[in-house]
Amino acid sequence: MLSIHFIRQNPDAVIQGLTKKHVENASEKVQQILKIDQSYRDNLILLEQKRSEMNKLSKSIGAEMSKGNKELAEQFKAQTSLMKKDIEVLEKNNEELQNELHQSIVALPNIPHESVPNGKTAEDNVTVYENQRSKEIFEGALPHWDIAKEKNMIDFETGAKIAGAGFPLYKGWGAKLQRALINFFLDKATAAGYIEMQPPILVNPDSAFATGQLPDKEGQMYYVHQDDFYLIPTAEVPITNIYRDMILEEKDLPIKNCGYTPCFRREAGSYGAHVRGLNRLHQFDKVEIVQITSPDKSYQALEEMVEHVKELMENLELPFRILALCGGDMSFASAKTYDFEVWSAAQKRWLEVSSVSNFETFQANRLKLRYRTGDKKTELLHTLNGSALALPRIVAGLLENHQQPNGSIYIPKALQSYLGIDKI
């Protein structure tokens, strides 16, 4: 969430940023927040004055009692009883105003970095890189769901029988390919200096709130009623929450973590041809990279993460492109996002396989994640994360782009040692 201090000091920048993200009535919303904030502070000053008086008087009751001045003490008691009523009213106002303020700030998305392109929808995203691999494929090439079936690698029907649609069963080389990709991605992340974490994949509401899933994406997460847990939609949630409520030292930065987890998404309301096969699942596997940096280093870190993902894609020998998302297409919490898309040869369209974002202080503010600066002050850190990578559409890309006219599937060199074979 945006910090109230920032909104107070830069109302125009906030309005501009929200407008760039295509938030409706941005100006009214910000003005409203400033108004509530002012009443909150006015009320707080009164409340604290009263409390101060009350504290003094209460203390003197103790002092008089110990001196034996019972009568005076009783007199003070009567006075404090009256003050207490005033304080109760002020406290109630305080609580209400604070809640109101919190609710309205929490509803605001992050504001975009100045370098984020203008635009409203995916149409307006800007391609910043596209590699030179051929997007052409031979006549009669198959979509991945046909290949997977033919090679007996993925069984969607049995997955549906066990759990439901969107829960595939990987079999044989399909299962081994999953394992190979996970290991490959983790090894590359480790080599790039990310410390591997294996976190819980159920999280409590505090964690889901801190990274911005609550309240914004409540309906997108699976929820375990009995114990009040959410199934993670991404490893970003548990890994970033490692650092909730922490004050780090500058020498500990940057923090670089990676982790493999399954991810769970309800994907409520999305149906149709585009969700066929591996295109959209309720459960999928992903290796995530997370960085926590000081504010002045975060955009450098973002580019570094993009380079890391780019190298993975090159290693997999896939045709891909990188998009800078426009203001309107970015997620709630993000200040800047790059998407990676793999070309689906058979479906003749781009599939998103990675999203790399800088959240600046948006998550850190909720996480209460700070660091001590050179002059001993505490300041919010910047959090970043990226998929490196999400498996299903990578598998789709591998099957479709690497299928050969003779029916075999070429395994890219980088994966051969993990899989132990050079074609399926």
Added chain:
RNA sequence: GGGGAGGUGGCAGAGUGGUUUAAUGCGUCGGUCUUGAAAACCGAAGACCUGAAAGGGUCCGGGGGUUCGAAUCCCUCCCUCUCCGCCA
């Protein structure tokens, strides 16, 4: 799931209703001393909110209550340790 013990500053650990402004120790930082360091000695140091500042307020696991006043008493939830049960 059942019983027991506990949750206090970076850590350890005192504190069972009124100068708690949370003792003490360790660790940290600064200083003295020293060629430098160690030791010793002296001193400093929390987070958050509010305020132009001085200052004020809040915080002893979370929430609620009793009281003029709560780390301290009551209720409730969470967590940790431990014994028993169950179990990969």
